[in-house]
Amino acid sequence: MAYKKIVVAVDANDASSTLMEKSIELAATEGAELAVFHCLRQSTVAELEDRIGTFAEMDQSSFHRKRLDRNHAEVVHAEAWLQGLCILAKGKGIKTRTHVAIGKPGEDIVEFAGDLGADLIILGRTNRGTIADLLLGSASNYVVHHAQCSILLVHTHPSSG
Template identity: 35%
Template sequence: MSYSRILVALDRSAQGETVFKQAIAIAKPNQAQLLLFHTLIFDGRNLEAYSGIYGQNAMGISSSVEEHIQTQTQEIETWLQDCAEKAQAEGLAVEYDWRIGDPSSWIREMAKTWDADLVILGRRGRRGLAEVFLGSVSNHVVHYAPCSVLAK
């Protein structure tokens, strides 16, 4: 099967690097366009760490959280740009994007709106009951993505 638009869901792990290399290997012979995509997970549970440092000072927490998010988004932007340059060096057309929130939902949504014909993403390795009860991003995407999915 030939693919022309491949969404590559990446994280900054060794597994993410494997997913990236696999995406390039699939995209090159097809001259497929890549969308490198990352989801920054940030939720209210992260506030607990800041409340311990700053006490109950809501303004201090808010300011510190905002700085933390800004730092992380700058790091993600730089990292995705570096990945895009590596893929471009392989002769591929590349875009990149990121969002804050639930990875499962965002990957599914981006695959739909970008009109991907393949999503490539990693698996954390949960199996059996752990995957059933805890779920996984890859499991959700495999079942609900609007296109083919390769979970590496």
């Protein structure tokens, strides 16, 4: 089967170099476009309160503005990171694009791939463990069960400290 549009979903906690190497190799072999995707998790209210103060210390509009500013800064940083990951692919003549979402990784990966008309989604799979997956959720599990295209799970090892 020839793939024309491949989405690779990267996470800063995964060994992205292994995942990107495999994705670039496949995109080059298939002559496919490579879309590099990353999802920033929407922070919980408790996390935001820890970082920017309590609700009692600021009014709602100030809280909202600080959250938007923080989200914007994180998106800009993530976009720059994804562009860096694309350098090797571009050097091999592979058409690339990047996309950063804020929300729920599994759902956002499926939505982006569907909107793009992707033939394949490539995900990293680490040895985080079944208990961690149950407690934290698993984006790869969601994607496997909801995506409308083929899925490739690449076993990666988290980078050591």
